[in-house]
Amino acid sequence: MAVISPNSFDPLRRYVSVRLAQGVPLVDADWNESEDIRRFELRAFVRWFVGDGIPLGNDGFRIGGIGGAGSRVDFRIMAGGGAAPMAAGRMFVDGLEAFIVADTLFTAQPLHASQPGAAALAARWGVPAIVAIVPGTTPLSIYLDVWERLVTAAEDATLILAGLGTESCSRLRREWVVRVRTPAGGSGVPQSGDPDFRPGHSYAMLAQVTRTALQELTDQTLGEARRTGLQVSSRRDLEQLTGDVFGPGYAVDGTGTPKLAFSLRDVLNGVLRDRPSITVPVTRLTGGPFNLPTTAPAPDGTFLYWVRVAGVDRFLSRAKVLANGTVTPAEDEFQFTGVLNVTSMAIVHEDAGFRRIFYTGQAGTAKLFSRRFDPGAPPATRWGAPLEVGSPDLNIGVVAMRLSDNSTQIAWVGQNPATPATPTVFTQNFLPGAGANSLTVVGTSTDAQARVAIVPGPQILLFEQAGGTLSILSKTSAGGAWPATWTSLATMPASAVRDFAAGFIAPGRLWLAYALTAPGGGTQLIGRTSEAGLLGEARPMVSETGSPRYPNLAVDSGNASVFYQDGNAVRQVSFVTKI
Known part of the structure; x- marks a missing residue:
């Protein structure tokens, strides 16, 4: 086999060509270096510009x-x-x-x-x-x-x-x-x-x-995970884009210096702050049913959970919500056992990969359960056994949030043994790696189907119906004590369907989403803001005919993504206040 001379090409020497000279022998190293120069420049172009x-x-x-x-x-x-x-x-x-x-x-x-x-x-x-x-x-x-x-x-x-x-x-x-x-x-x-x-x-x-x-x-x-659709754009593509965005007469000059007094982004954000934009609903999961879609923020992103129905069996399933809004393939977490159905649930991601789920279901009476995920346990036992928590009966509408000390606070509507006929709003704290504190009574309701939401403060929002009026009420804890009475934020006509969710933007600023019975039948999904106790315009988030139920909010940088169940699909619609 012929011998090949050692490679002489070094890109840091900045040689761009090999030049032949009269009377000088052409050796294999010259030929190979010439070819390596060509290959290096082509590879650099593809790597950096494609x-x-x-x-x-x-x-x-x-x-x-x-x-x-x-x-x-x-x-x-x-x-x-x-x-x-x-x-x-x-x-x-x-x-x-x-x-x-x-x-x-x-x-x-x-x-x-x-x-x-x-x-x-x-x-x-x-x-x-x-x-x-x-x-x-x-x-x-x-x-x-x-x-x-x-x-x-x-x-x-x-x-x-x-x-x-x-x-x-x-x-x-x-x-x-x-x-x-x-x-x-x-x-x-x-x-x-x-x-x-x-x-x-x-x-x-x-x-x-x-x-x-x-x-x-x-x-x-x-x-x-592939990056697809690679193409080198032409100047005509750029001219078409700038013309569509900025109108005729606008052109780039190659200096990189902004030519507009205000960026398009700043102008749009100014408009959106006064009246947020509502995106077109997008189907994220189909072929269900996918019951009770629930979002949970985690250190590595937001996860979407739901109850997967397979005949008489019920499974907790989840997928990760990617930055572009799409979701990863679904995976089952565990099968629900000991309950006839699951009526509400909430999930919190703790530190070091630990997770907690809280769910209500019918097990003789309407009970509330908790399970904790331990990433270090053997696969078959990573989800601990269900622990019965909550009140004796009538437990519905559990919600949860993670606190700054890594503990979890939940809220729900249940039964107070002292006043069993009166629906009672409870809250309870679960310590990291330990048990739970005792139940705390937040207040009472007149509605056995009332729903609650919990946001940092802590603040509890109550969505209840009394007679012909549906109300949004609020209480904020002060020094660990809850006020004696609810503060009314809004009232609206009564509704047979009343699903409710809230998302935290900043102290005093919230996103609210709720599903109500539509005037012509079916249901409608409403979104609005709450700032310093004042509610913004109530706006339908889904215009087309459908059956949106069980909205759940994921808030990121002030924008709110609402995931909701629509028949056999999970769909997403967003309120945008900042881009």
Whole structure:
């Protein structure tokens, strides 16, 4: 085999071309450096001006489920294109283009540990074999690993010139494999310093999986992580965009200096503060029913929980709400047992991965239960056994919030043994890693179907009906004591349906959302603000015909996302006061 001179290319020397000279021999190092200069500049352009991802109109390297046997440890790597070179599925990774011409299984890759000769091939190429997936409950990161290696005539016989019987130049071949990673190895793709990071390799995420016990890898549980739709925009695209936004006559001048006295964002925020914008409802989950959608903020984002109905069985399910509003594939947490149904629930994320759920259900009487999730416990017992809390009967409408000391405060409507015929609003604190304080009576109600909300203060809001009037009432604790009487915030006509939720913006500022019986039948979803006890305009949040129920608020930077149940779907609509 011919010898290749050491690589002489160094981008920091800033050489951009190799120039031939008369009477000077052309050696292999010159030729190779010239080629490396060209490749480096092309790679730098793609990396910095195009970026990682899938080109527009292509669907390369999409990860899909296989179904049936093996679906817990295998998945399909989709080509997303044709067999011709320009039609193949492709992805840019750190400026390198990888392409795939045919679907393949994860376990069918030659470097996969289950394949004969995988270990020998890995040793010959100087890379690790692909680690097999172990069924379990830990999340998985599925990513593309791209690198280049030298191929000589010893491996590829076509590099021997048939007419001369001698080898030609060697080649660099771009290889790729799809690997998986568990949290034990780190989240996302390998980074410099990680044990599985290899110099000369480039990585890009393809999919993420949040697994529950014995869960299969399906199209529903495989969360898309590719960046798609890559395209280099033309100046015409920019002119069209600026013309649509700013009108004719506006053009960029290349200085980067703002040309408007006020940014469009500041102007819009000024308008939105006086009258928030309501977004078009978006379906986030379909094919349910998904009962009692409930949001819970966590250190790593907001999670959406609901009660999944499967015949007579009820399961707690959840998904993460991503920054763009979409949700990750659903996963079951546990099956509800010991109750005929679940009538309300609230979830709080504590520190270090601990969680608490509170739910009401029929178990002889209308009871309130609590369960706590311990991330360090064995998978089968991470959710502790249900503990009965609350009052003796009539427990409905539980809500919860996390306090600054990491304790959890809940509120609900229940039965006071001293006055069993009068619905009573209770509150109770649950200490981190310990039990609960005794029940505290906040006040009474005249409505056995009243609903409450709890926000920092702490402040309790009561949504109750008396006769022909539906009222929003409030109490704020002062020094641990609750006032004797409720403060009325608003009244409205009576309604057979009365779901209620509140979200905290800042001290004295709240978002309110409630579902009422619509004048023409069905239900309507109303949103409004509360500032210093004064309620803003009551505005319908859903204009089209539907059956919105059980609204739940997630507030972020003053904007409110309302998740609600609409038939067999969970939908989202938002109040926007700031962009």
